[in-house]
Amino acid sequence: MKRIAFALVVMLSLSFPVFSASSVEPPHCTVTLEAPVGNPTVDAFGNLVGRVRFILTGEGKTAIWGRFIVDGQEGPTYFKTLMAPSPEPIVFETFLPTSLSGSHEIYFELISPNESKTSLTTYTVNPPKQDTSGIKIISPVNGQIVSQGDFLEAKTEILLKGQGTYEISGKWIVDGVNHPFTQKMQVAWQAVAKVSRVLPTNILGGHTVELVVDFPMTYKSVPIKYTVSQKDSISAVLDLVIQNTTVSIDGTTKVKIKINVVQTGSFNLLGYLLVNGKAQDKLEKIVIGPGEFTYEMIIPAQSAGPHTVQFKLVSPVELFSNTTTFRVVGESWVWPGIIYPGDGTTVTQNSPLVAELGIKVGGKGTIKVVGVWMIDDLPYRDYEQMLQITSETIILEKMPLPTDAPGWHRLKFRMTWPYYEETKEIWYRVWGREQPPSFLQVIMHPQSPYSNYQSFQLQVRAQDDRGIKNLCAYVDFAKHVDVSMGGMMIIDYITPTIGPLPVGEHAWSVTLTDLDGLESEYVGKFVVTKSSGVLEGFVLNRITNGPIVDAEVSCAGHLTKTDVYGKYRIDGLGEGEQVVMATHQSYRSAEARVTIFAGVTTNAPTLYLDDKGPLPFVYQIEHWPQVPKTGESFVLSVYVRNDGSDANLSEVAISCPEGAVIEIDPDTGAQYPSFAYVYYPGSFIDHRDGQQMRTIHPVAIVRWNSWGSGVTRKVMIKVSPQEPKPFNFWVRAMMSKGLSKEIFPRNSEITDQQGYPIKEYRVEVQPK
Numbered sequence: 001m002k003r004i005a006f007a008l009v010v011m012l013s014l015s016f017p018v019f020s021a022s023s024v025e026p027p028h029c030t031v032t033l034e035a036p037v038g039n040p041t042v043d044a045f046g047n048l049v050g051r052v053r054f055i056l057t058g059e060g061k062t063a064i065w066g067r068f069i070v071d072g073q074e075g076p077t078y079f080k081t082l083m084a085p086s087p088e089p090i091v092f093e094t095f096l097p098t099s100l101s102g103s104h105e106i107y108f109e110l111i112s113p114n115e116s117k118t119s120l121t122t123y124t125v126n127p128p129k130q131d132t133s134g135i136k137i138i139s140p141v142n143g144q145i146v147s148q149g150d151f152l153e154a155k156t157e158i159l160l161k162g163q164g165t166y167e168i169s170g171k172w173i174v175d176g177v178n179h180p181f182t183q184k185m186q187v188a189w190q191a192v193a194k195v196s197r198v199l200p201t202n203i204l205g206g207h208t209v210e211l212v213v214d215f216p217m218t219y220k221s222v223p224i225k226y227t228v229s230q231k232d233s234i235s236a237v238l239d240l241v242i243q244n245t246t247v248s249i250d251g252t253t254k255v256k257i258k259i260n261v262v263q264t265g266s267f268n269l270l271g272y273l274l275v276n277g278k279a280q281d282k283l284e285k286i287v288i289g290p291g292e293f294t295y296e297m298i299i300p301a302q303s304a305g306p307h308t309v310q311f312k313l314v315s316p317v318e319l320f321s322n323t324t325t326f327r328v329v330g331e332s333w334v335w336p337g338i339i340y341p342g343d344g345t346t347v348t349q350n351s352p353l354v355a356e357l358g359i360k361v362g363g364k365g366t367i368k369v370v371g372v373w374m375i376d377d378l379p380y381r382d383y384e385q386m387l388q389i390t391s392e393t394i395i396l397e398k399m400p401l402p403t404d405a406p407g408w409h410r411l412k413f414r415m416t417w418p419y420y421e422e423t424k425e426i427w428y429r430v431w432g433r434e435q436p437p438s439f440l441q442v443i444m445h446p447q448s449p450y451s452n453y454q455s456f457q458l459q460v461r462a463q464d465d466r467g468i469k470n471l472c473a474y475v476d477f478a479k480h481v482d483v484s485m486g487g488m489m490i491i492d493y494i495t496p497t498i499g500p501l502p503v504g505e506h507a508w509s510v511t512l513t514d515l516d517g518l519e520s521e522y523v524g525k526f527v528v529t530k531s532s533g534v535l536e537g538f539v540l541n542r543i544t545n546g547p548i549v550d551a552e553v554s555c556a557g558h559l560t561k562t563d564v565y566g567k568y569r570i571d572g573l574g575e576g577e578q579v580v581m582a583t584h585q586s587y588r589s590a591e592a593r594v595t596i597f598a599g600v601t602t603n604a605p606t607l608y609l610d611d612k613g614p615l616p617f618v619y620q621i622e623h624w625p626q627v628p629k630t631g632e633s634f635v636l637s638v639y640v641r642n643d644g645s646d647a648n649l650s651e652v653a654i655s656c657p658e659g660a661v662i663e664i665d666p667d668t669g670a671q672y673p674s675f676a677y678v679y680y681p682g683s684f685i686d687h688r689d690g691q692q693m694r695t696i697h698p699v700a701i702v703r704w705n706s707w708g709s710g711v712t713r714k715v716m717i718k719v720s721p722q723e724p725k726p727f728n729f730w731v732r733a734m735m736s737k738g739l740s741k742e743i744f745p746r747n748s749e750i751t752d753q754q755g756y757p758i759k760e761y762r763v764e765v766q767p768k
Contacts, residue, residue: 024058024060026059027060027062027113029054029055029056029057029114030116031066031118032052032053036049036050037121040123041125042123042124042126043125044127044217049096051093053089054086055090057085058084060083061084062082063079063112063113064078064079064113065078065111066078066092066109067108067111068094068109069107070104070105075096075097076095077488077490079489094486102124103123103124104122104123105120106121107120112672134217134219135156135221137155137209137211138155139155140154140226141224143226152201153199154172154211155194156194156195157194158192168193168213169181171211171212172197172210174200174207176208181195183496183497195497196455198500203228204228205228206225207226209223209226210223253298254298256295257271257296257297258294259292259294259295260291261289263289263290266286266287266289267288268285268316269283269287269293269315271311272311272314273299274310276307277310280299283297299326306325307328309326332364333363333418334387334418335421336357336360336369336413338356338411338413338423338424340356341355341426341428342426345429346430346521347626348624348625350404351627353403355399355400357413358395361387361389365389368384369385369418370383370384370417371413371416373413375409377410381399383397385397401428408427408428409427411428412424440522442510444456444457444458444459445494445557447556447579448526448528449528449574449577450556451556451557452528452529454499454556455497455499456497456498457496458481458508459495460494462490462491464512464514467514468489468515469484469485469515469517470482470485470513471485471491471493471510473511475507476501476506480496480498481495499528504527507525529576530574532572532575533600534571534600535573537568537603537606537607538562538568538606538607539584540566540607540608541609542608543611546566547566548582549563550584551583552583553570553580553607554580554581555579556573556574558570562582574596575596575597576595577595578594579591579593580607582607587611588611589609589643590607590608592604613737614645614707614742615642615643616643616734616742616743617642617733621731621759622636623636623719624637627766628721629724630724631721631722633718634763636729638715638716639714640713640714640715642707644735645709645737646707647708647737648705649703649704650736652713653756654699655700655729656697658697660719661720662678662698662718662720664676667714667716668716673702673703673704674703674705677701678698679695679698679699681698682695685699696753702715719763721765724765726762728760728761730752731758732744732752743756745759
């Protein structure tokens, strides 16, 4: 029997070839620091080159990732995916920070494909010299004359070089009086800080203003002179009572003109009422000043459509009033306006986008509407409709928009009958080969609405593997920030303070330009309100219900601290819905929504703080393309942020109970998780009670051994649906530190197969 078994083993060994283990070596990289060497000396804000050389051996595709370390702080970063072995050495050359004087230690740290460090070297930066080359006062212009009481703001641009977050400090000098200021700004290679201050215009005569910067460099601007003069002797204002009103054709409407005379004496007033830019009526009066004089003038309604009205005074001074509008209508009337898309709407190429035209009608009878949709100033589609009018209403008309051509497009509707009128022009954007950054978030500080006495900042967080070259920020279409990012792939940039801004609605936009010259624009709106509200409340320990002393409470940019009773009070808040947040270094933060009213004290809900620990937060889930089809893959992206303290072990899980084929996208691997794996049905996985179980549907698990406070990561999975139907995805995040473990979401009506609460995301897959 033993002989038969031995013979069988010999026969099997002869029948099947024996394969030896692979001798392919994985990619390996060596790095050498070539510059700087010999402790070079450079002037402050001068150019100093750092250069390293990589040699890549082994076989396979890998990412070379590393960074300069300057005085223990992260400096310029290099990241590129290559195929090993490299045919020739790879060189990374960049400028090193030279904004701070003194001696600096530097080395290059390689993180991937293997960990390595170069030798340590030093360089020295000379102290900066005081000059005027790096500072420029934009406003006011030297010799500018303003009227007494008018708003005048000094605006300055300060040149910064280097990398990191700088706290700029200095002082405005207005008529010899010092006004200190400090401002934080993040710099990537080179940036321009914008500093502003409201100047006094209540005292007649000449004034001077200059700016001195003490840190991190020494700059002094040239003195600027401006003069405050007497207010204009006469002003004219149109009463807005007719703004956007409708008048029947062949009827009349009246407008009130208010003329304010400041000086004493007799004046011959001569002026004209302009309708659509043409003189319609004349005003000729003799008045004795000072005083305010009101006159009524009649406007004939001769033609249908919108009309503008303005008053022009020609004597004793020449000036124009404000402009107001009214609309002339017939027995039945029509008024077109585009409702959707909103200005700045962005869609991916070939995604559906439907425009909605709101045709406001009134009166009675039948009216024919003829017009044409215009795209990029070219006729796109004709429109003709007979409308039966019985009451004032809005009729919606829809039209699919073309999204095959990448770039910005202009949309408007031109009505040619019953009269000629064009709607407001709307811009929408189509993404083509130029895809937006893999992650971008713009946060306004303080959040809208906020007080008109406050300034604000935009915080831009972005990640783009192509490298971000430039960042521009606009407020109300005026450029406030234009800063170079030097090709960085990850940025967290906070603009200089902007404002104060007047009460009302305002718009911001942020434009990022990558190294290929492609632009990505993001837009938003915010509201500035009057400052007259008061907020009071308490911050307590959730466990003991006792007061928390010195907790920092913020609301719409206002900061205060709690007293010994845990109580706080914030004055001067803007009207509207606000978010109040309490933070303390020993606890987690808490927040609540409150509504502020003018002249009223609002009692906020009590804010209870828990002991601090890691805190995961899944704040965004998205997929692309937006309309996936059967048999075609799409990518699901999950953005997770740690809102608590540093985490030791973190996990993101994405399940698909509908059973679609999923795999972890390579872009997730670029963030270097410690573990990434897809468990398919039948595999063993841990339940939350510690017992192993077999999976019943696919689940992707991605883990990190550490996750810093405030750090955001993106997990991407590639999904291959096999049939047209809705696919649900279950997403959760878990972080732990010591015995502290936190899960997002904390509560949910649905739990995944491991027993954890989940956040659900739904994707509709269409037939091919």
